[in-house]
Amino acid sequence: MSTLLLALAAGAVIGLALGALGGGGSVLAVPAxxxxxxxxxxxxxxASLVIVTATxxxxxxxxxxxxxxxxxxxxLFAAAGIPPAIATATLSARVxxxxxxxxxxxxxxxxALAMFRPPATERQPRPARPARAAGAGAGLGAATGFLGVGGGFLAVPALVSVLGLRMRTAVGTSLLIITVNSLAALTARAGTHxxxxxxxxxxxxxxxxLGAWDGKRLASKISGPALQRTFAAVLLAVAALMLADALR
Known part of the structure; x- marks a missing residue:
């Protein structure tokens, strides 16, 4: 299969996962x-940061x-993640x-393990503790910059547990955080050649x-928990293969 067809196929699969699950799909971009x-x-x-930022x-x-x-x-959450995203993006090129x-x-x-868990219980929004919110934002920024992942699987639970946002609002707000952090990390990497x-x-x-749009329709036809568990199993297998490869 040509490189172009492989790129289109991999992008479509990851887009489907993103659209269907609302987060976590972009973590497959790097191994692909x-x-x-x-x-x-x-x-x-x-390259994953480019893909994550755009999607x-x-x-x-x-x-x-x-x-x-x-x-x-x-x-505010994203602002706490920008400095770590820039710092770890620069560090990543030297590792x-x-x-x-x-x-x-x-x-x-x-x-993958987080996806096997039941969804977090929605609660009424409440004032956040600034230290906890800043810590969660900084951790997400660091992961985004270093590994080129969007971090929706980290951002959504943090927004629900730390800030008490409802799930739909947490997913939407996480996309703002991911976009800002990914763009900051990508800007930092522009000087790494x-x-x-x-x-x-x-x-x-x-x-x-394009796949993300179809993923929304896929989610309406397949049980959400079943789809999430299937994706989690695939992701866990990919993680095991990558770890084995790194340790060879």
């Missing part, structure tokens, strides 16, 4: 870029038109590839954006 399209771990995490911004628009974004809350692959495998495994293979990234991103 490494094992299907021949990217190095450093190049894959940078998150598109999804953010759709959620904003539905009134599901808490702009002020999201901006050995095996270490980067192993770290990504661990995060992917944690994301990591190559961006646009002939692959552009079709991959386009297919992911």
């Amino acid at each position: 870029l490494i094992y299907l399209l021949g990217f190095t771990p450093a190049a894959a995490t940078t 998150s911004a598109t999804a953010l628009y759709t959620h904003a038109t539905s009134g599901n974004v808490r702009w002020r809350t999201g901006a 050995p590839e095996a270490v980067l692959t192993a770290a990504f495998a661990v995060i992917a495994a944690l994301a 990591t190559p961006l293979h646009w002939a692959v990234i552009a079709p991959f991103t386009g297919a992911a954006i």
Whole structure:
């Protein structure tokens, strides 16, 4: 299969996951870029930030038109993540590839295990503790910058548990945070001279954006918990393969 077709197919699958699950799908972008399209771990995490930024911004628009974004809350949460995102994005280019692959495998495994859990219980919004909110935002920014993941699987639970947002609002607000953090990390990586293979990234991103729209329709036809568990199982298997590869 040609590189273009592989990029389109991988992008479509990841977009479907993003659209159907509302978060976590982008974590498959890095292994797809490494094992299907021949990217190095450093190049894959940078390319993933391009894909995550574009798809998150598109999804953010759709959620904003539905009134599901808490702009002020999201901006404050994202602000705490910008410095760590920039710092870890710069650090990532200097880390050995095996270490980067192993770290990504661990995060992917944690994301998969989180998806096996029942959804968090919605509660009434409440004033957040600034220290907890800042800590959660900083942690998400660090993961985004270092590993090139969107972090929806981390942001949504944090917004529900730390800020008490309802699930729909948490998903919409997380997209604002992910877009800002990914853009900050991508800007920091612009000075690392990591190559961006646009002939692959552009079709991959386009297919992911289109797939996300179809993912919403897929979610309405398949049981949400069943879909989430299936994706979690695939992600856990990918994480195990990546960890084995890093430890060889």
